[in-house]
Amino acid sequence: MDQNNLCNINVIGGSGFIGTCLVKMLINNNQFKVRIIDKNKSKNFPDLCHIGDVRSLKDMSEIIQNNSVIFNLAAEHKDDVLPVSLYDDVNVRGAINVCDSARINHVKTIVFTSSVAVYGFAPVGTNESGAIAPFNDYGRSKWEAENIYKDWQSEDPDVRTLIIVRPTVVFGEGNRGNVFNLFKFISSGHFVMIGNGLNKKSIAYVENIASFLVHTLRFKPGLHIYNYTDKPDFTMNSLVEIVNKALNKKPCWNIRIPFLLGLIIGGFFDFIGKIFGKKFSISFVRIKKFCSNSVYTSKIEGTGFSPPIPLDIAIDRTIRYEFIKK
Numbered sequence: 001m002d003q004n005n006l007c008n009i010n011v012i013g014g015s016g017f018i019g020t021c022l023v024k025m026l027i028n029n030n031q032f033k034v035r036i037i038d039k040n041k042s043k044n045f046p047d048l049c050h051i052g053d054v055r056s057l058k059d060m061s062e063i064i065q066n067n068s069v070i071f072n073l074a075a076e077h078k079d080d081v082l083p084v085s086l087y088d089d090v091n092v093r094g095a096i097n098v099c100d101s102a103r104i105n106h107v108k109t110i111v112f113t114s115s116v117a118v119y120g121f122a123p124v125g126t127n128e129s130g131a132i133a134p135f136n137d138y139g140r141s142k143w144e145a146e147n148i149y150k151d152w153q154s155e156d157p158d159v160r161t162l163i164i165v166r167p168t169v170v171f172g173e174g175n176r177g178n179v180f181n182l183f184k185f186i187s188s189g190h191f192v193m194i195g196n197g198l199n200k201k202s203i204a205y206v207e208n209i210a211s212f213l214v215h216t217l218r219f220k221p222g223l224h225i226y227n228y229t230d231k232p233d234f235t236m237n238s239l240v241e242i243v244n245k246a247l248n249k250k251p252c253w254n255i256r257i258p259f260l261l262g263l264i265i266g267g268f269f270d271f272i273g274k275i276f277g278k279k280f281s282i283s284f285v286r287i288k289k290f291c292s293n294s295v296y297t298s299k300i301e302g303t304g305f306s307p308p309i310p311l312d313i314a315i316d317r318t319i320r321y322e323f324i325k326k
Contacts, residue, residue: 006030006033007031007032007033007068007069008033008035008065008067008068008069009034009035010032010035010065010070011035012071012072013037013054013072013073013075014037014038014042014045014048014097014244015036015040015041015042015043016074017040017172017177018170018209018210019038020042022214023042023044023212024044024045025033026214027045029181029214034048035048035050035063036049037059037064038051038074039051039052046321054072054090054094054097055094056097057097060097060098060100061097061100061101061104061105066105066257067105067106067107069109069111069217070102071111072095072098072111072112072113073113074094075091075094075113075142076089076138077138081112084137085103090141091141091144092148095148096148097142099149103152104131106206108221109161109163110149110160110163111163111213111216112145112163112165113165113213114145114163114164114203115166115167116166116168116202116294117134117136117139118134118142118143119131119132120133120135120139121133121288122294122296124293125296125297126295126296126297127298128225136285150162153223157221157223158210160221161220161221161224162224163216165212165216166225166227166228166293167202167227168204168214168227168229169203169294170205170206171203171206171318172207173206173313173317173322174321182239182243183243183318183319184322186240186243186247189249191240193237193255193256194254194256194259194287194291195257195258195262195290196256196259197236197237197240197256198236198237198274199291199292199294200212200233200235200292200293201234201235201236201239201295202230203209203230205307205309205311205314205318206232207309208314209228209309211308212300215303216303219303225257226294226299226300226303227300230307243319246316246319247324248320250276256324261286261306262290263284265287266282266284266286266287266288267280267284269282
């Protein structure tokens with residue numbers, strides 16, 4: 001295919017976990033010419049990488065190509081980012097800079113990865129019309145960013161396409177997020193269940209969400225908002241059993257910590273952390289999140305998309321890659 005006829009795609013945050021998977025899929029499609037924009041050099045695709053910070057309008061406006069497509073995956077997303085102002089600098093100011101750069105470079109399509117964190121501790125089965133009630137600065141800043149992108153799209157609604165994707169917690173080979181940490185504790189043999197383990201979790205496999213992001217490129221002008229989660233949803237008990245089965249280990253249920261005691265322990269670590277200026281993997285908020293239901297539904301099926309990797313296979317792949325092959 002003539003290089004001049006390829007669709008130019010800018011993946012902001014393309015050096016990260018989801019970004020790397022997305023770029024791999026895009027470059028395997030001969031319709032796209034991909035450019036990574038990231039403050040860190042891509043380990044997998046260094047030749048495609050342009051160093052730029054989403055907090056800099058100059059960087060964004062100079063690197064983003066004319067009449068191209070923008071994927072923005074850049075974000076401050078951890079629970080304990082300090083200073084807290086980084087959430088606004090990266091997530092909110094970054095959205096402003098991306099939209100201003102889109103205006104300068106006549107971009108008509110933006111795909112923004114937000115988060116189900118905009119719903120806060122949401123009721124089971126929350127869909128895209130769920131109440132917005134973030135409980136932390138990450139969720140708040142993602143919601144503010146969404147509104148900035150909506151303003152951009154509304155300026156020319158019959159021409160501009162905005163896709164907002166709100167993933168639940170994402171996992172996969174090479175990730176070091178919450179799901180990996182759970183798998184790691186289980187594989188170590190030191191895992192202790194907090195609460196009764198009957199709370200359910202929605203999770204998403206990185207290859208599936210990257211596939212959906214590519215799928216959105218066929219959407220027509222307008223505003224499109226989707227939660228992203230792979231099904232089925234697992235209770236914490238069943239998820240632990242699945243991991244133990246993949247590891248060929250017998251489950252150990254000798255110790256369970258009551259939920260209220262877990263919260264007290266989390267609060268204690270928060271207190272010690274403030275005194276000594278340290279961060280711990282255990283905190284009040286993390287204990288509360290671990291024991292809460294986090295189940296979402298989505299209208300994605302209406303788009304004709306089907307996840308390529310079943311969730312049980314995705315979990316097995318990740319376990320084998322991280323804890324068996326290595």
